[in-house]
Amino acid sequence: MSATQASAARPGFAAVLADLGLEAGSAGAPGGTALVALDARLAGLSELRARARDAAADGWLLVHVAGAPSDADLARVRDAAWPDWHASAVYRDARGVLERRTLEGRASLAGSLEPAGAVLALRRRAAVLAPSATVAKFDRNAAGWNGEPGRPGYAHFRWMRRFVADLAGPHRARRILDFGCGAGWVGIEAALAAVARGGAPELAFFDPSPEMVRIAESNARAAGLARLVGRTGFGEEPPFPGPGEAPYDLVLSSGVVSFARDREAWFDGLARAVLEGGTLVIGDIHPGSKGMARRRREKPLLPIREMNGMRREEARAELERRGFRFECWSGYQLTDPVPQWNHLDATRLGGALGPALLAWNRRAAARSLARGGADQDRFDSWAMRLVRASAHARRE
Numbered sequence: 001m002s003a004t005q006a007s008a009a010r011p012g013f014a015a016v017l018a019d020l021g022l023e024a025g026s027a028g029a030p031g032g033t034a035l036v037a038l039d040a041r042l043a044g045l046s047e048l049r050a051r052a053r054d055a056a057a058d059g060w061l062l063v064h065v066a067g068a069p070s071d072a073d074l075a076r077v078r079d080a081a082w083p084d085w086h087a088s089a090v091y092r093d094a095r096g097v098l099e100r101r102t103l104e105g106r107a108s109l110a111g112s113l114e115p116a117g118a119v120l121a122l123r124r125r126a127a128v129l130a131p132s133a134t135v136a137k138f139d140r141n142a143a144g145w146n147g148e149p150g151r152p153g154y155a156h157f158r159w160m161r162r163f164v165a166d167l168a169g170p171h172r173a174r175r176i177l178d179f180g181c182g183a184g185w186v187g188i189e190a191a192l193a194a195v196a197r198g199g200a201p202e203l204a205f206f207d208p209s210p211e212m213v214r215i216a217e218s219n220a221r222a223a224g225l226a227r228l229v230g231r232t233g234f235g236e237e238p239p240f241p242g243p244g245e246a247p248y249d250l251v252l253s254s255g256v257v258s259f260a261r262d263r264e265a266w267f268d269g270l271a272r273a274v275l276e277g278g279t280l281v282i283g284d285i286h287p288g289s290k291g292m293a294r295r296r297r298e299k300p301l302l303p304i305r306e307m308n309g310m311r312r313e314e315a316r317a318e319l320e321r322r323g324f325r326f327e328c329w330s331g332y333q334l335t336d337p338v339p340q341w342n343h344l345d346a347t348r349l350g351g352a353l354g355p356a357l358l359a360w361n362r363r364a365a366a367r368s369l370a371r372g373g374a375d376q377d378r379f380d381s382w383a384m385r386l387v388r389a390s391a392h393a394r395r396e
């Protein structure tokens with residue numbers, strides 16, 4: 001059986017529609033909701049992509065898979081609907097109970113799926129990455145992105161930010177911009193490096209989340225930095241440089257591009273922020289690492305950044321197209337099984353393994369950098385340094 005447009009009256013979807021607060025109309029799917037049924041062999045998966053693209057711009061895409069699909073089967077369904085749709089919940093009959101699974105956890109619900117199977121519930125990528133959703137998400141989790149001194153994993157968290165900042169090399173940048181600052185640590189480390197060399201840099205930073213900007217400012221002050229300016233905004237239309245302001249001689253963007261809703265506009269905004277001859281350091285997650293590739297194969301639900309993230313080669317090409325000259329790159333956060341051991345260490349071992357895991361990670365990252373960024377797939381993250389060529393050099 002190929003992918004079929006299912007009737008909303010079909011009981012397979014009724015319990016899911018009710019859970020999502022969607023009323024099934026007599027004429028079919030409720031407004032903005034597309035229903036698709038696949039058989040247990042996933043025949044028709046390739047048609048799903050075209051159907052997903054044509055479905056309404058908002059609302060939900062609900063895909064019913066008959067039988068007992070594995071998580072890996074549902075991950076294939078998710079991949080067929082990406083990049084238009086992002087999977088946010090799985091509904092399954094489990095021992096006579098309807099279970100809803102999201103990234104936040106599991107819940108038991110009334111009702112059942114008939115015929116038995118699973119439903120993957122997907123939201124529009126554009127809705128998940130919408131500006132208001134991003135602000136709300138990071139305002140809510142701002143403290144979590146700041147880390148907690150003394151907790152297991154904190155030293156690792158801070159070391160990663162320092163590694164990215166250090167990639168700028170020895171410098172005395174006068175004006176530094178942290179592009180998507182979060183709690184501000186990458187920009188702060190870069191500014192402290194300039195201070196250590198006798199500089200007195202101005203540190204500018206922005207983030208969509210006002211709470212993140214507030215935390216970044218407080219962290220920067222506590223670190224002894226005085227020349228600070230924070231704003232809210234998105235990389236697609238960055239608030240720095242503002243009208244009449246000059247671009248920056250050092251710009252850092254760490255862990256941000258995987259959240260960009262419009263990659264083209266985001267890279268344009270990033271490129272505009274860098275002074276001619278200025279330095280750019282950019283880093284993010286590596287979707288092709290051993291661990292991330294496995295998660296993508298085995299898990300139907302992933303944070304959107306793992307779907308939206310890009311390889312370093314793509315990021316480099318985007319920047320070279322905008323007149324940047326590549327200087328160096330490195331992997332810096334070891335993949336599978338290090339994140340699992342870090343988690344075990346934090347949740348069960350009270351941080352006892354932390355120093356050894358961090359030392360292992362530092363050594364591996366230093367070796368990757370020294371070897372010109374070798375073994376990228378051993379790392380969950382990449383970072384690179386580029387220089388913005390002058391207009392004169394670009395014309396040549």
Ligand SMILES: C[S@@+](CC[C@H](N)C(=O)[O-])C[C@H]1O[C@@H](n2cnc3c(N)ncnc32)[C@H](O)[C@@H]1O
Nearest residue numbers: 138180181182208209234235254255256259260
């Ligand atoms: C993973 S955190 C990284 C924060 C910080 N740069 C760091 O390395 O710790 C991602 C940050 O990017 C911000 N962000 C999300 N979408 C963005 C966008 N389109 N432009 C700029 N920043 C964005 C989020 O609010 C969040 O603070």
